[in-house]
Amino acid sequence: MRDMKNGTKRPTIKDIARESGYSKTAVSFAFNDPGRISEKARDQILLTAERLGYIPDPMARNFSLQRHLSIGFLLPQMVQYSLKNPYTLEVIAGIGAVCEKMGYTLTIIPPLHKSLALAVRNAAVDGLITLGSQIDGDIITVMQTRLLPFVMIDGPADEATSSVHIAEEEAAYTQMKAALDYGHRSIAIIGLASATFAIEQESQSVAAKRMQGYHRALGEVGLHFDDVNCLVSECTLEDGRRTAARLLAQKTLPTCVVTMSDIVAIGCITAFREAGVAVPDQISVVGFDNIEEAMTITPALTTIDQPAAEKGKLGAKTLFSIIEGRQEEPVHHQIEYRLVLRDSLKQL
Amino acid sequence: MRDMKNGTKRPTIKDIARESGYSKTAVSFAFNDPGRISEKARDQILLTAERLGYIPDPMARNFSLQRHLSIGFLLPQMVQYSLKNPYTLEVIAGIGAVCEKMGYTLTIIPPLHKSLALAVRNAAVDGLITLGSQIDGDIITVMQTRLLPFVMIDGPADEATSSVHIAEEEAAYTQMKAALDYGHRSIAIIGLASATFAIEQESQSVAAKRMQGYHRALGEVGLHFDDVNCLVSECTLEDGRRTAARLLAQKTLPTCVVTMSDIVAIGCITAFREAGVAVPDQISVVGFDNIEEAMTITPALTTIDQPAAEKGKLGAKTLFSIIEGRQEEPVHHQIEYRLVLRDSLKQL
DNA sequence: CGGGCTATGAAAACCGGTTTAGTATCTCTA
DNA sequence: TAGAGATACTAAACCGGTTTTCATAGCCCG
Numbered sequence: 203m204r205d206m207k208n209g210t211k212r213p214t215i216k217d218i219a220r221e222s223g224y225s226k227t228a229v230s231f232a233f234n235d236p237g238r239i240s241e242k243a244r245d246q247i248l249l250t251a252e253r254l255g256y257i258p259d260p261m262a263r264n265f266s267l268q269r270h271l272s273i274g275f276l277l278p279q280m281v282q283y284s285l286k287n288p289y290t291l292e293v294i295a296g297i298g299a300v301c302e303k304m305g306y307t308l309t310i311i312p313p314l315h316k317s318l319a320l321a322v323r324n325a326a327v328d329g330l331i332t333l334g335s336q337i338d339g340d341i342i343t344v345m346q347t348r349l350l351p352f353v354m355i356d357g358p359a360d361e362a363t364s365s366v367h368i369a370e371e372e373a374a375y376t377q378m379k380a381a382l383d384y385g386h387r388s389i390a391i392i393g394l395a396s397a398t399f400a401i402e403q404e405s406q407s408v409a410a411k412r413m414q415g416y417h418r419a420l421g422e423v424g425l426h427f428d429d430v431n432c433l434v435s436e437c438t439l440e441d442g443r444r445t446a447a448r449l450l451a452q453k454t455l456p457t458c459v460v461t462m463s464d465i466v467a468i469g470c471i472t473a474f475r476e477a478g479v480a481v482p483d484q485i486s487v488v489g490f491d492n493i494e495e496a497m498t499i500t501p502a503l504t505t506i507d508q509p510a511a512e513k514g515k516l517g518a519k520t521l522f523s524i525i526e527g528r529q530e531e532p533v534h535h536q537i538e539y540r541l542v543l544r545d546s547l548k549q550l
Numbered sequence: 551m552r553d554m555k556n557g558t559k560r561p562t563i564k565d566i567a568r569e570s571g572y573s574k575t576a577v578s579f580a581f582n583d584p585g586r587i588s589e590k591a592r593d594q595i596l597l598t599a600e601r602l603g604y605i606p607d608p609m610a611r612n613f614s615l616q617r618h619l620s621i622g623f624l625l626p627q628m629v630q631y632s633l634k635n636p637y638t639l640e641v642i643a644g645i646g647a648v649c650e651k652m653g654y655t656l657t658i659i660p661p662l663h664k665s666l667a668l669a670v671r672n673a674a675v676d677g678l679i680t681l682g683s684q685i686d687g688d689i690i691t692v693m694q695t696r697l698l699p700f701v702m703i704d705g706p707a708d709e710a711t712s713s714v715h716i717a718e719e720e721a722a723y724t725q726m727k728a729a730l731d732y733g734h735r736s737i738a739i740i741g742l743a744s745a746t747f748a749i750e751q752e753s754q755s756v757a758a759k760r761m762q763g764y765h766r767a768l769g770e771v772g773l774h775f776d777d778v779n780c781l782v783s784e785c786t787l788e789d790g791r792r793t794a795a796r797l798l799a800q801k802t803l804p805t806c807v808v809t810m811s812d813i814v815a816i817g818c819i820t821a822f823r824e825a826g827v828a829v830p831d832q833i834s835v836v837g838f839d840n841i842e843e844a845m846t847i848t849p850a851l852t853t854i855d856q857p858a859a860e861k862g863k864l865g866a867k868t869l870f871s872i873i874e875g876r877q878e879e880p881v882h883h884q885i886e887y888r889l890v891l892r893d894s895l896k897q898l
Numbered sequence: 899c900g901g902g903c904t905a906t907g908a909a910a911a912c913c914g915g916t917t918t919a920g921t922a923t924c925t926c927t928a
Numbered sequence: 929t930a931g932a933g934a935t936a937c938t939a940a941a942c943c944g945g946t947t948t949t950c951a952t953a954g955c956c957c958g
Contacts, residue, residue, distance in 0.1 A: 212697055214914055225938045230916060240936060255695045260674045262914035265613045266943055272657060272674065281650045285643035295633035302629045302660035307673065309620060309657045312650035325655065326608045326620065326674070347603045349560055439842060472846050494634075494787060498820055500848035562944055573908045578946060588906065610944035614913055 213254045222250035233258060272307040273297075273521060274327035276341075278334035279437075281312050287437045287465055288493040289510050293333055293355060296514020304522055319344050329521045331514075332357050335407035351524040355517045358406035364524065364532045366517045368508050370408050373539040374415030374490075377506045378460055380541055381488055382423050385550030386458035390431035391416060392445055392470070394462045412462055412490075431456055435466045442469020450477050455485055457550060464489035464496045464505055471499060471546065482548035492542055501545035508539045561602045570598035581606060620655040621645075621869060622675035624689075626682035627785075629660050635785050635813055636841040637858050641681055641703060644862020652870055667692050677869045679862075680705050683755035699872040703865045706754035712872065712880045714865045716856050718756050721838075721887040722763030725854045726808055728889055729836055730771050733898030734806035738779035739764060740793055740818070742810045760810055760838075779804055783814045790817020798825050803833055805898060812837035812844045812853055819847060819894065830896035840890055849893035856887045 219226045224247055231238040232247040239247075250256075264270055275297060277284040284290050294308070301308045306328075314321035319340040322330065329351040332341075337357050345352045352363070359365035381389060394409040405411075420426060431452075435445040442465060449455065450473070461467040467489030474481050481487055481501055489496055492507035516535050523529035567574045572591055579586040580595040587595075598604075612618055623645055625632040632638050642656070649656045654676075662669035667688040670678065677699040680689075685705050693700045700711070707713035729737060742757040753759075768774060779800070783793040790813060797803065798821070809815040815837030822829050829835055829849055837844055840855035864883050871877035 215916095216914080226915080227917080227938060228936090231937090234916080238936085243936080257671055257692070257696055259914055260672045261609070261613050261618065262943095263916080264674060265609050265913090265945095266915045266917085268943065270609065270674065271672070274655075277646075281643065281646040285639065285646050291633065291639055295629065298625075298629040298633050298658060298660065301658075305662055307622075307657050307659050307669075309655050310646060310649075311655050312646065314653055321655075323605055324608045324619065326612060326618065344605070348605050439846075468846060495843055495846065498787075498816055498843065499846050563946095564944080574945080575909080575947085576907060579907090582946080586906085591907080607944055610913095611946080613915095613943090614945045614947085616913065 212259075213256045215256075215258065217254060218247060218251050218256050221254060222247045270326055270328045271305065272309045272327050273301060273518070273525075274309045274311045274322075274325045274330045276318060276322065276330055276332045276337075277310060277312050278332075278336050283436060283438055286439070287463075288495060289437075289463065289465065289491045290333060292493065292510035293514040293517075296511035296516075297331060297518040298514075299511075300515050300518035300522065306522075322350075323348070325350075329353075329525050331355060331517050331521055335405075335409065351521060353517045353521045353524070355513050356408050359534070362532055364520050364529075364534070366513050366520065366535045366537065368537055368539045370411035371415040371418070373506050373508070374412035374462075375419045376415075376539075376541050377488060377490060378416045378419035379422075380504065380543070380547065381458045381460055381486070382419060384458075384486070384547055386456075386486065387423070387425070388454075388456040388458070389420075389425075390433060390449055390456040390459045392433045392435050392442075392459060392461040392466055395434055395436050409462065416460070435461075435463075435469075437463050437465060439465055439469045439472075442466035443473040444469075446470040446473035447477075450474075450479070455479070458486040458488065458547070460488045462490050464491040464493045464503060467503055467505070467546075468495060468499055471501075471503070482546050486547045488547055496542075496544070504544045504547035505542050506539050507542045509537065512537060560607075561604045563604075563606065565602060566595060566599050566604050569602060570595045618674055618676045619653065620657045620675050621649060621866070621873075622657045622659045622670075622673045622678045624666060624670065624678055624680045624685075625658060625660050626680075626684050631784060631786055634787070635811075636843060637785075637811065637813065637839045638681060640841065640858035641862040641865075644859035644864075645679060645866040646862075647859075648863050648866035648870065654870075670698075671696070673698075677701075677873050679703060679865050679869055683753075683757065699869060701865045701869045701872070703861050704756050707882070708754075710880055712868050712877075712882070714861050714868065714883045714885065716885055716887040718759035719763040719766070721854050721856070722760035722810075723767045724763075724887075724889050725836060725838060726764045726767035727770075728852065728891070728895065729806045729808055729834070730767060732806075732834070732895055734804075734834065735771070735773065736802075736804040736806070737768075737773075738781060738797055738804040738807045740781045740783050740790075740807060740809040740814055743782055743784050757810065764808070783809075783811075783817075785811050785813060787813055787817040787820075790814035791821040792817075794818040794821035795825075798822075798827070803827070806834040806836065806895070808836045810838050812839040812841045812851060815851055815853070815894075816843060816847055819849070819851070830894050834896050835894045837894075844890075844892070852892045852895035853890050854887050855890045857885065860885060 215226050215229050218229045228239055228243055229247050232244045236244055298308050309327050311321050311325050322341055322344045331353050333355045335358055354363055354365045356367055433445050435441045459470055467487050470487050471481050479485055489503045489505035492505045496503035496505050563574050563577050566577045572595055576587055576591055577595050580592045584592050646656050657675050659669050659673050670689055670692045679701050681703045683706055702711055702713045704715055781793050783789045807818055815835050818835050819829050827833055837851045837853035840853045844851035844853050
């Protein structure tokens with residue numbers, strides 16, 4: 203009997219076959235289809251496996267079965283940004299909950315050598331979920347070439363791509379309208395990093411659609427982008443604070459700051475507080491997302507609620523239905539948003 | 551020429567070999583070791599690959615190379631709990647940042663059929679990071695049997711296991727002492743779900759070590775567990791609120807609540823606020839972890855700072871050094887904690 | 899002009915499982 | 929008692945790459 207106990211290498215199915223006196227096939231059956239062999243053989247094999255410390259190699263198994271038992275989540279930005287954004291994290295949690303139910307793992311895929319397309323090329327997953335607008339043609343090409351099922355959340359999805367999203371333009375319109383309805387006319391907008399203030403462009407990006415909504419709401423009271431203070435911030439608490447500092451450095455403060463993200467809004471509130479500027483008495487702040495913290499901060503944040511966890515769940519469910527072949531045609535889930543009025547927006 | 555464009559299956563290396571007139575070997579070289587073949591052959595092959603939409607199968611490649619290019623993070627609890635805990639998320643972000651740098655993906659591993667050990671058996675990863683005390687012998691046995699490198703964060707690590715942690719007993723002592731130093735004698739403790747109030751047991755779990763620290767601090771002012779109100783909460787905002795409700799339902803309120811987790815502390819604060827109980831004027835609250843929100847909530851939370859992201863980074867770095875064979879002996883990183891005094895703890 | 903070296907590429911083994919196809923034996927039935 | 933069918937098992941093919949080993953041709957050099 204070959205001494206394998208202290209060998210540096212793990213025993214394989216072949217070792218168990220040899221040691222137990224049965225064939226590879228029999229060993230495989232013992233683990234995967236016990237009824238297929240005799241009780242005696244099964245016991246022999248399982249005992250041998252136990253004795254040698256044999257555990258079937260998951261990768262070999264997955265490879266043979268042509269599956270991964272994992273779906274991928276494509277990080278919209280570098281890890282240090284993405285995984286600090288509570289909205290993103292809530293989406294991930296939603297995806298994760300479905301994965302758990304399905305017996306899959308969830309692979310977080312950061313850019314590889316700064317390239318998301320490269321990361322997708324190498325991703326060992328059964329399907330992908332993307333979040334946000336940073337998804338360019340290269341990435342889509344790779345996914346399609348690999349025949350990798352994918353679902354876009356908040357992304358620039360065309361007709362052929364399954365997606366989950368809210369009515370961005372309308373939601374942004376609603377958000378801005380709330381500020382205007384409360385009497386605010388001196389307004390600052392803090393957009394996402396990818397936002398552009400050239401309304402003409404036909405971009406499918408979330409930021410662009412929201413800008414269109416802002417534009418429409420402002421137009422209804424006779425305002426234009428030229429009349430508002432337009433800034434841009436990374437989607438992090440820190441950068442929200444920095445952006446608020448930029449506002450504070452200007453001569454005149456707006457009466458209301460409309461942001462595209464709660465995390466930025468919260469950054470602003472803390473920065474204002476530290477600068478001795480009272481929210482909402484001196485300045486109102488409106489957020490977007492309704493993350494959990496929007497409720498706990500003082501003052502509680504007026505914001506647009508979009509069910510992030512629900513988005514993640516729906517995205518994951520959709521992906522699994524494609525993976526399992528239950529879904530042939532692309533689907534586009536539009537889910538509900540909702541204005542949540544809290545203390546951070548003050549009636550003028 | 552075989553028509554492959556609209557076939558339902560992806561082309562393999564064999565197809566490219568046949569179509570280009572070269573061998574599998576040559577195709578492999580074209581992608582991985584271009585200098586090994588002639589320029590002409592390389593161009594031919596790459597062109598053919600492009601034309602047929604060939605991308606090497608990552609799983610086959612990884613299988614052949616006996617690697618995964620992914621490390622696993624073992625979720626301490628069910629997804630819906632784990633991924634709602636900011637502390638856990640910060641640790642994950644730290645791990646993720648290192649993964650990104652190393653060109654690895656991060657696989658989130660939820661329990662499989664309620665079993666973490668089973669999930670570990672099947673995990674397709676090069677190594678594992680665990681968090682918390684829920685790691686039992688079965689899980690460790692599987693990791694060892696699979697010869698899977700692993701690092702424990704906040705875990706019950708023995709000498710043979712690489713780990714990252716703070717001095718739990720001492721940190722808890724410091725936390726409790728702060729409350730006592732501020733004059734509090736009527737105290738409630740809200741422990742982690744796994745906490746037990748039988749101080750005698752020699753458990754290695756975080757909760758047990760912290761209880762020992764509490765016990766020591768209380769003892770110094772002549773108090774004992776019998777004199778304090780001991781509760782237990784899941785590590786979620788929601789359960790924190792429920793636990794606060796249980797406190798509120800009792801006849802007498804303590805003057806100070808000492809929790810093992812910021813997220814629970816914040817849940818308590820919001821519950822107290824909603825019940826009209828002023829923090830810290832009527833009741834003080836002390837947290838543990840110093841998550842980002844501890845600073846933004848009103849009143850700002852007095853807590854023990856432990857650098858979660860740093861823990862994740864250090865854990866991941868350690869794991870990679872084991873995977874790459876640079877680290878033979880197990881290492882135990884003990885990192886610094888720090889008491890952060892803020893408004894939620896009031897001098898009596 | 900023969901021996902050795904380099905450049906180029908193909909054949910076959912290998913990674914560790916699963917599965918198909920097939921064989922030998924035993925049991926039941928007509 | 930022959931044939932059909934079930935049972936228990938094995939050999940070999942397969943998943944799609946990488947890598948080792950080997951073959952051939954061309955070249956340089958003494």
